[in-house]
Amino acid sequence: MARLDSKRIIVTGAASGIGKAVAQACLAEGAQVVIADFNAALGQQTATAIGAGFIACDVSDEQSVVAMVGEAVAKMGGLDGLVNNAGLQKAGPIAQTTVADWDDLMGVNVRGVFLATREAIPHLKAAGGGSIVNTASLAAKRGGPGIGAYAASKGAVMAFTTATALELAKDGIRANSICPGFIDTPFNNPAIGFMGGREAQAELVKTMVPLGRQATPEEVAPMYVYLLSDESGYVTAQALSIDGGVYN
Numbered sequence: 001m002a003r004l005d006s007k008r009i010i011v012t013g014a015a016s017g018i019g020k021a022v023a024q025a026c027l028a029e030g031a032q033v034v035i036a037d038f039n040a041a042l043g044q045q046t047a048t049a050i051g052a053g054f055i056a057c058d059v060s061d062e063q064s065v066v067a068m069v070g071e072a073v074a075k076m077g078g079l080d081g082l083v084n085n086a087g088l089q090k091a092g093p094i095a096q097t098t099v100a101d102w103d104d105l106m107g108v109n110v111r112g113v114f115l116a117t118r119e120a121i122p123h124l125k126a127a128g129g130g131s132i133v134n135t136a137s138l139a140a141k142r143g144g145p146g147i148g149a150y151a152a153s154k155g156a157v158m159a160f161t162t163a164t165a166l167e168l169a170k171d172g173i174r175a176n177s178i179c180p181g182f183i184d185t186p187f188n189n190p191a192i193g194f195m196g197g198r199e200a201q202a203e204l205v206k207t208m209v210p211l212g213r214q215a216t217p218e219e220v221a222p223m224y225v226y227l228l229s230d231e232s233g234y235v236t237a238q239a240l241s242i243d244g245g246v247y248n
């Protein structure tokens with residue numbers, strides 16, 4: 001028996017990067033998976049390649065999320081797991097951060113998590129319980145130069161996850177966040193630019209990360225599988241780090 005047999009799981013932001021690796025790992029463990037991403041071309045391509053369902057969705061838009069969750073549940077016949085992973089990165093000094101950038105980050109990273117969680121709750125309850133896994137960030141536990149607004153948005157994800165876990169524990173719904181450190185995906189390009197380029201980032205990683213390197217998305221995915229599976233049945237309201245030892 002595979003670890004996620006009979007589990008029906010939505011993964012947002014899974015056209016590429018961490019979400020794609022999570023979707024693949026869930027499928028390998030026997031789950032049904034629907035990918036929800038606003039990049040319709042790449043999302044559909046990824047879904048077809050790995051054998052997941054695909055629904056185009058902008059997680060910051062209420063109607064889009066309402067429709068996506070309804071359609072995913074209809075496709076899979078219910079819902080046991082939700083991975084809120086879609087995220088946006090904008091880097092720059094706080095003194096030059098615009099309200100539009102701040103609102104964009106909060107719209108995707110915070111409102112997106114809230115909306116999908118809200119829409120998933122009745123379906124997770126109907127399934128007799130479930131697991132919500134939210135992608136926060138090392139930035140939530142330890143901010144850094146040039147990521148003030150991003151760090152604030154991921155701090156909100158961590159706090160919302162704890163509140164979700166405590167409110168829904170009585171319904172058998174667990175909620176945890178994962179705080180990745182430096183993961184090698186296109187996501188960090190804006191921050192790499194701010195740091196002075198790829199070489200400067202590699203130097204920073206060497207000095208800042210005890211394990212001395214970035215991780216691949218495939219190294220992060222097993223933590224999601226664990227939290228989505230019944231193996232983690234007594235784990236809730238946690239923010240688990242996977243960052244090569246940076247946060248300690």
Ligand SMILES: NC(=O)c1ccc[n+]([C@@H]2O[C@H](COP(=O)([O-])OP(=O)(O)OC[C@H]3O[C@@H](n4cnc5c(N)ncnc54)[C@H](O)[C@@H]3O)[C@@H](O)[C@H]2O)c1
Pocket residue numbers: 012013014015016017018019036037038039057058059060085086087088108135136137138139179180181182183184185186187188
């Ligand atoms: N890469 C890292 O170092 C790192 C570190 C900590 C946290 N994270 C978090 O991991 C998550 C995944 O990022 P990644 O590194 O895999 O990057 P990625 O760019 O490969 O993936 C992000 C995905 O989110 C999708 N997305 C963006 N805005 C969306 C929206 N409004 N609606 C739906 N989908 C949307 C993108 O199309 C993309 O497929 C993000 O939440 C990010 O904040 C990444």
